[in-house]
Amino acid sequence: MKQQKTPEPRWVKDQLSQRHKLTKKLGQGGQGIVYRTSDPELLVKMPLKDNKEITDKAEVKNFQEQLERLYLLPLTEAMHITKPLYLLEEQAGYVMQMMQDMQPIGDWLPKILNKQVAKDFTRPAWLSEDVPLEAAYSLTMYAKSGGAKRRLELLAQATIELLKLHSVGLVFMDVSPENIFCSAIPGNNESWMIDADNLRFEAVSAGAGVLTPQYGAPEVIKGESGARVTSDAYSLALLAFKVLTMSGAFDGQLFRDAQSDDEDWATDDSEEGGLSLELQAEHGLLPFIFDTEDNSNSRTNGLPHELVLTPELLTFFQQMFGLGRTAPWQRPSLHSLPRTLASAADSSIQCGCGMSFYYQLSVSEQSCPYCKQQPEQLLVVTSYFHTSDGSNKPAWTWVAPLVDGKDLRLPRRLSGFFDIDQHNAPMIEINQVEQDWFIYVSAEDLRLDVADNSGRFRQLTSQWLLERQELEAGVQLYLHAPCSVIIEIRIQKNNAI
Known part of the structure; x- marks a missing residue:
């Protein structure tokens, strides 16, 4: 040979x-x-x-x-x-x-199952044999790369980096899976953009530029406008939606119907002038798969939105790919998106199977919809904006399985103030030493008071010893600035939520 x-x-x-x-x-x-x-x-x-x-x-x-x-x-x-x-x-x-320990965000997109991979692939126990092999492989890769929770964390930081460019009048233009790099190590959520030669100031009129197929805004693809903040926002939304749901924003029933036809499914001889369905999607001519007004192109693949999107995120995508699809001025701003993504990540519970699911206050038992496992106990942290009339308004929720011996870091965004540079920095740490639990403030510029057994608040200047019974009953902290916030920390047994 x-x-x-x-x-x-x-x-x-x-x-x-x-x-x-x-x-x-x-x-x-x-x-x-x-x-x-x-x-x-x-x-x-x-x-x-x-x-x-x-x-x-x-x-x-x-x-x-x-x-x-x-x-x-x-x-x-x-x-x-x-x-x-x-x-x-x-x-x-x-x-x-x-960037050390970084990889393109495209690595979090659905994976293609080829013959060699299919030969070596082992279906995890939590996936039913009824799930088609290709879908089972994609779900397995989704779980191995951190599930929705990890994706939400990385997308929040990627959006922040894009907003920093927009704040000085620059657009990135080619927002795509290979141009955004993210931390490969769980727990690190940095994001970098690697194609500096894309950078330019906003251009109202159409101009030169290269886009990655499937990730361009319709007005730029059709040559009707130059690269703008609104076109960057549209491109990032296309990428974020696919990373979270494993489906393209317009890859719905119309594609499924065309594939089942005997004729060439790639071309549609309809009123759109013979454009392929792919080009119709890029030109903004197809309805969003979760469109509120038109269900002709409804979802046929990927994950149901209830499993990976909060109502706020779904609304954002519906606005972006609904009215915003053909009217750039109707697109939602990216400014609120990092907060929305981070809030969704913090209310997600990471499961042992690798997937994550959303914490629901009204549900008696929190269980993973993929593998049906239930965490035995959760640490639930809720912050409230403190008002003089006593009507405390919820500010943030952070939840995680409570595992003996595992220290927990609570981020600064629990304060209710979302600082794009500091939101992920630890504010409070909860450590376990043998059977004792300790809580202390890791942010030196913040003043926090803790309620003692008599209910009086005292300044938390060093470690505070917590009995397990106290954590189960709930510990209250008072944050003075930047917002006046009450923070409640408690252990919840899953069958008692």
């Missing part, structure tokens, strides 16, 4: 005459290809034109001048966007810093 030749490694050289060995294609979007290099801290971006690398001298020069203009943009260190370190020599491209 003839042995297959190993392809020769490819090298590129930057303008400092440093050579870089390309080891693996990391991702490909509308603007080009990103490669890993033999240096784990460096990536190489190669732009494409007509699906080919740019080598023409005039075009290389034009690309280099475009990148040099990046240094004139109002970018700050607080913005998580990778900028070019060195340009390549004699070809278009650049070297950029690799």
